[in-house]
Amino acid sequence: MATNILMPALSPTMEQGKLAKWLKKVGDKIKSGDVIAEIETDKATMEVEAVDEGVLSSILVADGTENVAVNTPIGVIAGEGEDASAAPAPAAEKALASASEKAPAPSAPAVPVQAPASEEIPAGTEMVVMTMREALRDAMAEEMRRDENVFVMGEEVAEYQGAYKVTQGLLQEFGPRRVVDTPITEHGFTGVAAGAAMAGLRPILEFMTFNFAMQAMDQIINSAAKTNYMSGGQMGCPIVFRGPNGAAARVAAQHSQCFAAWYSQVPGLSVVMPFTAADAKGLLKSAIRDNNPVIFLENEILYGQSGEIPKIDDFLVPIGKARVHRAGKDVTLVSFGIGMTYCVKAADELAKEGIEAEIIDLRTIRPMDTETVVRSIQKTGRCVAVEEGWPQSGVTAEIGMRIMEAAFDYLDAPVARVTGKDVPMPYAANLEKLALPTVGDVVRAAKAVLYR
């Protein structure tokens, strides 16, 4: 019986990849465990091993094909004695159809995240498209070229090229003195980096994910954030703590948590959470130059999203300034980081019904740019705040309170919020989906504050 070889998912968030190379040709005998092809994800080149045995009877997706969706049949294995030339085409179509619900069609390019003009980018600037992952890497590389005191430290940042490939190529350019692999020892290496910062270096400390930074919380809060104050301004701690934050996909409770609200409570810290690739680059460069500890919250799902980045020698986005992502007059949607994805889609939905939503991307959680939010509410009179994190004492709770303090008289309806559910993240796909906000939630909340 012929069996389809399907495009495999090689990471929790992978939706598509490039079929780089077939290592077997039609007619070759295949044993279980044989490496049959190489697949490039946005993180790495991986080898695909055969599970089924037989003869490779046909190749359905050729060498070098980009954007092959997970679960697409890429080849067919015929059993011993079967006609190796007979391709089970109907089966392949069926598999493709079932896969297309989950993943984009093989030929569909990644949808670039819209990067609307912002005041940091002069009109007429040439733009280049790149992923957030590449933007972050470029930001680090540029700052390391600029300042000898800047270095990167963390687990797998050097030889492995980054667990999420954000530090790809840095070791090759800057060497092991400035791109430092650490043992798995968050509490220890966070203290070491903070100490180095107090001595005047400018560490970029990568946490493989921010979940692991909880082991180092004392050093982040008690040492990095408070020392400048406790020393009467003598001893600052210029350090960037960065890494993926929040839910990725199917990694369950201990690996899926948004820390924006936690860190944003602490005086002495700045907390940044970019949504677009351009903001990621400009904000990371600003964070590295900042004389204070900056918590830089990235998101694994956004790493692979592309966006336009201005081709400017020194593109900086200031910490503490929100950005109007989409202008509108009927309702204000406020969010940051991955939460923005829901707002962007919800605004499209609302537009179909004639509702013009204005979207504010906070970009920085602390210090929070209340002014930009208030200015929008003076126009719309209505607001929905959105985040993936938990509701209690969340960032959206803070946004709501600030609006009440600063713009109560402009409100035509109570501020609404859409958040992740108040539960540890479940593993099961259906439950995970229920635990996260949805575009529908945002649309419903927007209509509710519009009394529609």
Add this chain to the structure above:
Amino acid sequence: MAIAARAKTAKSTAESAAPPALTKEQELLAYREMLLIRRFEEKAGQLYGMGLIGGFCHLYIGQEAVVVGMQMAMKPGDQMITGYRDHGHMLACGIDPKGVMAELTGRKGGLSKGKGGSMHMFSKDKNFYGGHGIVGAQVSLGTGLGFANAYRKNGAVSMAYFGDGAANQGQVYESFNIAELWKLPVVFVIENNRYAMGTAVTRASAQQDFSKRGVSFNIPGAQVDGMDVRAVKAAAEKALAWAREGKGPFILEMQTYRYRGHSMSDPAKYRTKEEVQKMREEHDPIEQVGARMLREKRASEDELKALDQKARAIVNEAAEFASHDPEPDVSELWTDILA
């Protein structure tokens, strides 16, 4: 000492072999410095009793030889970092006693403008990196100072002080691993004063020979009579040379004793009066030097008395300043949150 001393022989080395003698100038310097710390701490205790100093206040009385002996072996550019029992360390670094005392009283002229207090003081000028209130945190931070030295190849060594209590914290061992792995110039100084607050070492530590705490990381260590400033200085010189030569970290267990309670509010009921009395009479670090100088006719009673008067004068002046200096301006509440 060196590596050979880290094994079983360590104790006997520390106790039997007489440490190298100090020159007259060194003896006098050590005496003056230890006396200043002793008188300063006595005064701080007094001001605490008068309500001029608040919160937690941990006195260094009895342990003076450790920081003074270490300081005698340090070179300009070397750094120091410690925990909350930090007044002595700052005075040994050469920080103005007025600034330290005024910080204890929470005044404008304090080292941290009155915003840090007893446990949180820093001096970038004197390479003193605090003053840290969370037990063990300074060990990782101090390793980071060593990292910065290695990064800059500046030849400096970081001195990370901590107690027998902190020695049981996990991050200490994470730091040991990193320091040896990367051959960082750090000297870990464990001030074993026998009690972590009220818990005796015997009730808290499975391995009570702290010089061996680096064995599984291949970090050499030595036990040192921390009541004898000569022994401290000699051990420090070897450890510092080791670290400065790029051989990595070194652990010094300083066997010492604090005469006072853990903090001002500790009646120290967990040990006998006799135990304290015996240490004071037989091992006092300052008395040892004083008696030796008299015995060897390096100083007269009058000269020693004059040194004491001088120390008292400095401390009184600091106390006077710290009692009358104004509190920080209320605007300081909102300054220095960010650099």
